[in-house]
Amino acid sequence: xxxxxxxxxxxxxxxxxxxxxxxxxxxxxxxxxxxxxxxxxxxxxxxxxxxxxxxxxxxxxxxxxxxxxxxxx
Numbered sequence: 066x067x068x069x070x071x072x073x074x075x076x077x078x079x080x081x082x083x084x085x086x087x088x089x090x091x092x093x094x095x096x097x098x099x100x101x102x103x104x105x106x107x108x109x110x111x112x113x114x115x116x117x118x119x120x121x122x123x124x125x126x127x128x129x130x131x132x133x134x135x136x137x138x
Contacts, residue, residue, distance in 0.1 A: 068135060086137060102136045105129035 085093040105126040108118035117134070120126055 084137070096137045098138045100136045100138065102134050104132055104134050106132055 084096040086096055088094045103120045104117045105120055106117050106129055108126075108129055109116055117132075118126075120131065
Protein backbone atom coordinates (compact mmCIF):
# COMPACT_ATOMS: atom_id res chain seq x y z
CA UNK A 66 0.00 0.00 0.00
CA UNK A 67 1.22 3.49 -0.81
CA UNK A 68 0.78 6.54 1.45
CA UNK A 69 -1.63 8.03 -1.11
CA UNK A 70 -3.86 4.94 -0.90
CA UNK A 71 -3.75 5.00 2.91
CA UNK A 72 -4.74 8.68 2.99
CA UNK A 73 -7.67 7.98 0.64
CA UNK A 74 -8.89 5.13 2.87
CA UNK A 75 -8.48 7.12 6.08
CA UNK A 76 -10.47 10.08 4.74
CA UNK A 77 -13.64 7.98 5.09
CA UNK A 78 -13.09 7.22 8.78
CA UNK A 79 -13.92 9.12 11.95
CA UNK A 80 -10.77 11.20 12.68
CA UNK A 81 -11.05 10.30 16.39
CA UNK A 82 -10.98 6.56 15.70
CA UNK A 83 -8.05 4.64 17.25
CA UNK A 84 -5.49 3.03 14.92
CA UNK A 85 -4.26 -0.45 15.91
CA UNK A 86 -2.12 -3.29 14.59
CA UNK A 87 -1.76 -6.97 15.46
CA UNK A 88 0.04 -7.67 18.75
CA UNK A 89 3.14 -9.86 18.82
CA UNK A 90 1.48 -12.92 20.35
CA UNK A 91 -2.13 -11.90 19.76
CA UNK A 92 -4.53 -9.11 20.58
CA UNK A 93 -4.28 -5.59 19.19
CA UNK A 94 -1.84 -2.78 19.96
CA UNK A 95 -2.46 0.93 19.44
CA UNK A 96 -0.22 2.69 16.90
CA UNK A 97 1.73 5.37 18.77
CA UNK A 98 4.36 6.44 16.27
CA UNK A 99 5.03 6.69 12.54
CA UNK A 100 8.63 6.63 11.33
CA UNK A 101 10.49 6.39 8.02
CA UNK A 102 12.66 3.29 7.49
CA UNK A 103 15.12 2.53 4.70
CA UNK A 104 14.54 -1.01 3.42
CA UNK A 105 15.80 -3.55 0.93
CA UNK A 106 12.77 -4.81 -0.98
CA UNK A 107 11.95 -8.52 -1.38
CA UNK A 108 14.96 -9.46 0.76
CA UNK A 109 13.45 -12.54 2.43
CA UNK A 110 11.84 -15.52 0.74
CA UNK A 111 11.13 -17.58 3.88
CA UNK A 112 7.42 -17.57 4.77
CA UNK A 113 8.07 -16.73 8.44
CA UNK A 114 9.87 -13.43 7.69
CA UNK A 115 8.36 -10.25 6.35
CA UNK A 116 9.51 -9.89 2.75
CA UNK A 117 11.48 -6.65 3.24
CA UNK A 118 14.49 -5.89 5.49
CA UNK A 119 15.46 -2.69 7.26
CA UNK A 120 18.93 -1.79 5.99
CA UNK A 121 21.88 -1.47 8.34
CA UNK A 122 25.42 -0.17 7.86
CA UNK A 123 27.03 -3.63 7.99
CA UNK A 124 25.30 -5.47 5.14
CA UNK A 125 25.57 -5.04 1.38
CA UNK A 126 22.21 -4.69 -0.33
CA UNK A 127 23.61 -4.23 -3.84
CA UNK A 128 21.34 -6.90 -5.35
CA UNK A 129 18.11 -5.42 -3.97
CA UNK A 130 15.88 -2.50 -4.85
CA UNK A 131 15.64 -0.03 -1.99
CA UNK A 132 12.82 2.19 -0.74
CA UNK A 133 11.89 4.53 2.07
CA UNK A 134 8.77 3.25 3.84
CA UNK A 135 6.45 4.34 6.63
CA UNK A 136 6.72 2.12 9.72
CA UNK A 137 3.76 2.34 12.09
CA UNK A 138 4.65 1.34 15.64
